[in-house]
Amino acid sequence: MAASSISSLLSTPNLKKNPSLSWKVSMPSAFTSFPQQTRKLEKMFVVMAMDAKPTVLVAEKLGAAGLDLLKEFANVDCSYNLTQEELCTKISLCDALIVRSGTKVSREVFESSGGRLKVVGRAGVGIDNVDLSAATEHGCLVVNAPTANTVAAAEHGIALLTSMARNVAQADASVKAGKWLRNKYVGVSLVGKTLAVMGFGKVGSEVARRAKGLGMHVIAHDPYAPADRARAVGVELVSFDEALATADFISLHMPLTPATSKVLNDETFAKMKKGVRIINVARGGVIDEEALVRALNAGIVAQAALDVFTVEPPSKDSPLIQHENVTATPHLGASTMEAQEGVAIEIAEAVVGALKGELAATAVNAPMVPAEVLSELAPYVVLAEKLGRLAVQLVAGGSGVKSVKVTYASARAPDDLDTRLLRAMIIKGVIEPISSVFVNLVNADFTAKQRGLRIAEERILLDGSPENPLEYIQVQIANVESKFASAMSDSGEIKVEGMVKDGIPHFTKVGSFEVDVSMEGSLILCRQVDQPGMIGTVGSILGDSNVNVSFMSVGRVAPRKHAVMAIGVDDQPSKETLKKIGDIPAIEEFVYLKL
Ligand SMILES: NC(=O)c1ccc[n+]([C@@H]2O[C@H](COP(=O)([O-])OP(=O)(O)OC[C@H]3O[C@@H](n4cnc5c(N)ncnc54)[C@H](O)[C@@H]3O)[C@@H](O)[C@H]2O)c1
Ligand SMILES: O=C(O)[C@H](O)COP(=O)(O)O
Numbered sequence: 001m002a003a004s005s006i007s008s009l010l011s012t013p014n015l016k017k018n019p020s021l022s023w024k025v026s027m028p029s030a031f032t033s034f035p036q037q038t039r040k041l042e043k044m045f046v047v048m049a050m051d052a053k054p055t056v057l058v059a060e061k062l063g064a065a066g067l068d069l070l071k072e073f074a075n076v077d078c079s080y081n082l083t084q085e086e087l088c089t090k091i092s093l094c095d096a097l098i099v100r101s102g103t104k105v106s107r108e109v110f111e112s113s114g115g116r117l118k119v120v121g122r123a124g125v126g127i128d129n130v131d132l133s134a135a136t137e138h139g140c141l142v143v144n145a146p147t148a149n150t151v152a153a154a155e156h157g158i159a160l161l162t163s164m165a166r167n168v169a170q171a172d173a174s175v176k177a178g179k180w181l182r183n184k185y186v187g188v189s190l191v192g193k194t195l196a197v198m199g200f201g202k203v204g205s206e207v208a209r210r211a212k213g214l215g216m217h218v219i220a221h222d223p224y225a226p227a228d229r230a231r232a233v234g235v236e237l238v239s240f241d242e243a244l245a246t247a248d249f250i251s252l253h254m255p256l257t258p259a260t261s262k263v264l265n266d267e268t269f270a271k272m273k274k275g276v277r278i279i280n281v282a283r284g285g286v287i288d289e290e291a292l293v294r295a296l297n298a299g300i301v302a303q304a305a306l307d308v309f310t311v312e313p314p315s316k317d318s319p320l321i322q323h324e325n326v327t328a329t330p331h332l333g334a335s336t337m338e339a340q341e342g343v344a345i346e347i348a349e350a351v352v353g354a355l356k357g358e359l360a361a362t363a364v365n366a367p368m369v370p371a372e373v374l375s376e377l378a379p380y381v382v383l384a385e386k387l388g389r390l391a392v393q394l395v396a397g398g399s400g401v402k403s404v405k406v407t408y409a410s411a412r413a414p415d416d417l418d419t420r421l422l423r424a425m426i427i428k429g430v431i432e433p434i435s436s437v438f439v440n441l442v443n444a445d446f447t448a449k450q451r452g453l454r455i456a457e458e459r460i461l462l463d464g465s466p467e468n469p470l471e472y473i474q475v476q477i478a479n480v481e482s483k484f485a486s487a488m489s490d491s492g493e494i495k496v497e498g499m500v501k502d503g504i505p506h507f508t509k510v511g512s513f514e515v516d517v518s519m520e521g522s523l524i525l526c527r528q529v530d531q532p533g534m535i536g537t538v539g540s541i542l543g544d545s546n547v548n549v550s551f552m553s554v555g556r557v558a559p560r561k562h563a564v565m566a567i568g569v570d571d572q573p574s575k576e577t578l579k580k581i582g583d584i585p586a587i588e589e590f591v592y593l594k595l
Pocket of ligand 2: 123125126332334335
């Protein structure tokens with residue numbers, strides 16, 4: 001593939017005004033639907049012959065500066081507090097929709113749009129309220145505003161920390177009720193106390209800076225953050241268990257992902273210092289709320305200050321909300337004048353740009369590249385992203401994900417294979433599973449740099465026929481510990497490798513073990529004593545749990561020594577099923593990875 005054809009991937013498609021029509025927008029967008037990697041690539045050139053301005057539905061309050069920007073370009077319908085039914089009715093007349101966290105943009109909304117909806121703008125960071133798969137399948141771009149409310153969220157986290165420590169909310173309510181209970185609301189000091197920041201990203205690092213200013217000793221847990229970045233602000237990165245065991249205060253700032261769902265639960269509360277205090281301005285789902293009530297009643301947790309909840313708004317009668325040691329705010333982390341003006345401008349610019357057919361740096365399910373360019377690279381793009389996902393999920397700790405080395409083995413001459421697209425997808429695969437950031441072709445290198453992630457690329461020129469772009473791709477992550485020791489190379493890096501077979505991405509090597517598994521669904525890796533019956537034993541456990549196996553392969557360095565079994569599964573096995581596999585005597589280690 002000539003380098004020049006790739007450069008067009010990074011350019012902004014020109015908007016062609018068609019004089020024959022009052023307005024014509026061509027939005028070149030080709031989405032590779034990663035969840036269905038084998039899905040034939042679809043080229044979706046959306047042509048909107050517009051006799052009038054596009055219509056933008058603003059379904060939640062948006063700052064005036066953003067509304068003014070939108071009105072210069074489109075008809076703007078501000079309709080708040082719509083029911084799902086009302087939203088589905090209105091959306092069929094709209095070209096763009098802007099929401100915050102309070103509107104569920106479900107598959108039904110995209111279906112009701114009838115193909116007219118071209119972009120959804122999330123005026124904030126988290127897009128867990130938007131059905132991304134449905135958006136992509138319906139050719140709808142999703143953009144967000146990932147940075148404008150960071151400081152606001154951090155300030156709210158500090159506000160909750162300090163007001164909780166001094167019982168401000170409870171004391172205020174009692175004074176307003178005509179009481180004067182000075183002895184009841186004796187608080188605790190912050191200076192010298194230990195704050196554990198769980199998730200050292202944009203918000204978490206800003207909270208850490210402010211807590212240091214309050215004289216607190218700040219530690220952080222974030223398996224993926226570079227240690228030197230934490231040290232730069234006087235924060236020590238520690239293990240999850242160490243954070244729980246030593247913190248006087250715990251502040252949550254990780255995204256809601258399958259790995260962080262209910263990460264605070266009965267088991268982890270039991271590991272905390274008695275009397276710990278919890279702050280959550282991330283996502284409600286990272287806490288098992290019933291377990292938190294139990295921990296509060298048992299005195300394990302002295303107080304909790306919560307801005308986010310698994311169901312919003314929470315029930316007024318919820319035991320958590322009604323608990324006297326809980327301070328609650330209605331998801332106010334981003335609710336400052338300044339933050340709301342910032343996200344409003346950011347999202348308005350992104351939505352207008354998208355309607356003009358421009359690639360947006362804050363696109364979440366970005367249009368990858370025109371189909372004709374991807375037609376040759378499509379399976380390798382999916383392979384690259386999944387290898388990145390595989391590698392980062394194996395990280396167990398260490399000094400953070402700072403250095404990723406990518407090796408491309410190809411018989412193609414260097415200038416006949418532009419790897420920028422593959423590089424972007426590997427960055428996407430490494431960052432997205434551990435962050436609320438969404439990586440696309442436009443922002444990949446910026447996002448990596450922002451997180452202190454260095455990507456080194458190497459080529460191996462192979463002999464043989466150059467008909468295939470690549471023989472294999474290898475991804476290595478250095479200076480980290482691995483959840484699966486067998487994934488470590490002889491030189492101490494996590495190493496995974498893959499190739500494309502018959503158009504399907506295959507996982508072909510982990511550490512020094514050769515395997516061969518189609519990269520569909522999810523993956524179980526086991527290292528076991530190489531002996532007869534292992535495939536059957538593991539297969540039976542999965543079968544008994546109704547988990548369908550898509551692929552199974554065994555790699556070994558020498559017979560009757562050790563082997564690695566790689567099992568592709570269509571469904572996520574339960575924790576109990578995975579435990580049964582781990583309990584097989586011959587299984588020395590295993591790990592479950594979502595692709
Ligand atoms: N309450 C609010 O109004 C409000 C406002 C802004 C952001 N948020 C939420 O706060 C969260 C963080 O936002 P951000 O902008 O800082 O995101 P970010 O992506 O910058 O930071 C998230 C950090 O979490 C880390 N992480 C991922 N998995 C982890 C794990 N298992 N354990 C520990 N750390 C882990 C990542 O490495 C990353 O550094 C998001 O969920 C976002 O939606 C809420
Ligand atoms: O993810 C975010 O940006 C915050 O949760 C803010 O959500 P909001 O826009 O509903 O305030």
